[in-house]
Amino acid sequence: PAFRKARPVAYAVLPKVAHEVKRLVDQGVYTATDYSDFAAPVVVVDKKDGTIRLCGDYSTGLNDALETHQHPLPTAEDIFTTLNGGKYFTQIDLAEAYLQIEVEEQCKKLLTINTHLGLFYPNRLPFGVKTAPAIFQQIIDTMISGLEGVAAYMDDLVICGSTIEEHNARLHKLFKRIEEFGLRVGMVQFYGSFVKDLQNFRGPLDTLTKKDVIFQWTKNCQSAFDNIKSVLKSQLLLTHYDPRLPIIVAADASNYGIGAVITHRFPDGSEKAIFHASRTLTAAQKGYSQIEKEALGLIFAVQKFHRYIHGRKFTLRTDHKPLVAIFGSKKGIPIYSSSRLQRWAIILLNYDFNIEYINTASFGQADALSRL
DSSP states (O other): OOBOOOOOOOTTTHHHHHHHHHHHHHTTSEEEESOOSOBEEEEEEEOTTSOEEEEEOGGGTHHHHSOOOOOOOOOHHHHHHHTTTOSEEEEEEBTTGGGGSBOOHHHHGGGOEEETTEEEEESBOOTTOTTHHHHHHHHHHHHHTTOTTEEEETTEEEEEESSHHHHHHHHHHHHHHHHHHTOOBOHHHHHTTTSTTHHHHHHHHHHHTSTTOOOOOOHHHHHHHHHHHHHHTSOOOOOOOOTTSOEEEEEEEOSSEEEEEEEEEOTTSOEEEEEEEEEEOOTTGGGSOHHHHHHHHHHHHHHHTHHHHTTSOEEEEESOTHHHHHHSOTTOSOTTSOHHHHHHHHHHTTSOEEEEEOOHHHHTTTTTGGGO
16 A cells, blocks of 8 residues: 555536535544545546545555455346245345445555545545455345345345235345344435336425525425335335237326336236336426427337347337327328437337327326326
């Protein structure tokens, strides 16, 4: 290990770095120090939500001096074997996983980071240490040891059960174990992969977290909060992807976001979701016309589920009837369509699908939550 000077950070990013350092210090993750024999510069990583992650660049010395931590990461086969026979599933994401693991006192100075604000040593396991993944996996494997129907890969845990009662019992045991280990769950973020159009629920709440927005708890905020609680307590059932079964892709748009669902149709005519996806509309996209928002939802859906649908026939559903004429025309892309719709129609030419209209009252999967 060696002492490295702080790296220059782009002026536009400095406020974000300062805010993140303050947040981590306030939470006890880092402690300021006036002196250290060792220090690593930081790397600023942009996150999807517009915030940043600070990582120590320990490749500058520390990582070369560390011995490999011998604990294997589970393979896909290991996970599938553990989950075999499951019909009901829940996936849990541990919030800021590494930062929940305490660092031994004698190691803290070795992990010091050097920023434009000075030196800080971590009290929690920081990102960038080469042994961190194996250390964290070992802790998680110890935590779930003896729990049936529970598999883990790093900070993602999956629980399954052959019945809803078995699933819920196993989930309860896991939560008790998580509590015993003192870990925290990022539950709402996790359920975004399983709950239809979660971003549309969160829209009023996400607005409160934006810069320069006055915190004011409105009726819309309370409604969004209540809706999220209701959904998290509901039965969230997915099915496994089966290449032998017909596929249906549906999408819908609201004022806040777009949501999509890919489902299988079973021989008895029933349909079950394979996966849900959603995201918030950007400021520019919120200004789109309704037909463009609905079309954007379809493009988001096919790109999100590309690996499931590319190269095979599927049904594309919308509750916006004009899109059937635009994207389903056998005569080519209508010349009266906007340039944006024409570009999206070209994207859809890469897929083999039948587009069908279904009225909003029957739409259910992709529409129900986006309309709340």
